[in-house]
Amino acid sequence: MRYTLLAVFAGAAATLAACSGGSTGPTKPPAVPTPDQQSLAPQTGPAPLKPGASPQAGCPVDAAGLEKTLVADAQLAAAVQLGKGLTDISCVQDYATARTEGDRATVLFHYDSTQQLWVALAGGTANACDKAPQDIRKQLKNCG
Numbered sequence: 001m002r003y004t005l006l007a008v009f010a011g012a013a014a015t016l017a018a019c020s021g022g023s024t025g026p027t028k029p030p031a032v033p034t035p036d037q038q039s040l041a042p043q044t045g046p047a048p049l050k051p052g053a054s055p056q057a058g059c060p061v062d063a064a065g066l067e068k069t070l071v072a073d074a075q076l077a078a079a080v081q082l083g084k085g086l087t088d089i090s091c092v093q094d095y096a097t098a099r100t101e102g103d104r105a106t107v108l109f110h111y112d113s114t115q116q117l118w119v120a121l122a123g124g125t126a127n128a129c130d131k132a133p134q135d136i137r138k139q140l141k142n143c144g
Contacts, residue, residue: 059096061096061109066086066096076120080105082100087099094111107123110132
C-alpha cells in the first residue's frame with residue numbers, strides 16, 4: 001500500500017511538472033552530510049578556509065578539529081582536562097593554541113604540512129608554548 005501511494009505521488013508530481021513547463025521527473029536534492037557525519041570524517045588535506053581568511057599553512061582551524069587531535073594523543077589528553085572542549089583558539093602560520101574549558105590549560109598544536117594534519121605538541125597551565133618559535137609565540141594570544 002505504501003509503495004502504491006509513493007508511485008501515485010511520483011506520477012502526479014511528474015505530470016504537474018510537465019504541465020507547468022518544469023522538469024519531467026522529480027529531482028533529488030544533493031546529499032549533504034549531517035554535522036555528525038562531518039565530525040566523524042578524519043581531517044585530510046589542508047584545513048578548510050573560512051570566508052575572508054588567507055591561507056597560512058593549516059590556519060584557520062576550528063575547535064572540533066583540534067579536539068580530535070588532542071584526544072588522539074592519549075598522554076597529552078591525560079595531562080589536561082578538556083572539560084566541555086577547547087575555546088579561545090589562536091592560529092598563526094602552522095601553529096595554533098587553544099584553551100581547555102576544564103582546567104583552563106593552554107594546548108599548543110602544530111600543522112604538519114607533509115601529512116596535512118594537526119598534531120598536539122604540548123599542554124598545561126604553564127610553558128605550553130615553549131615548543132613554538134619565539135616569533136610565533138609572540139603572535140599567539142594564549143602564549144603570553
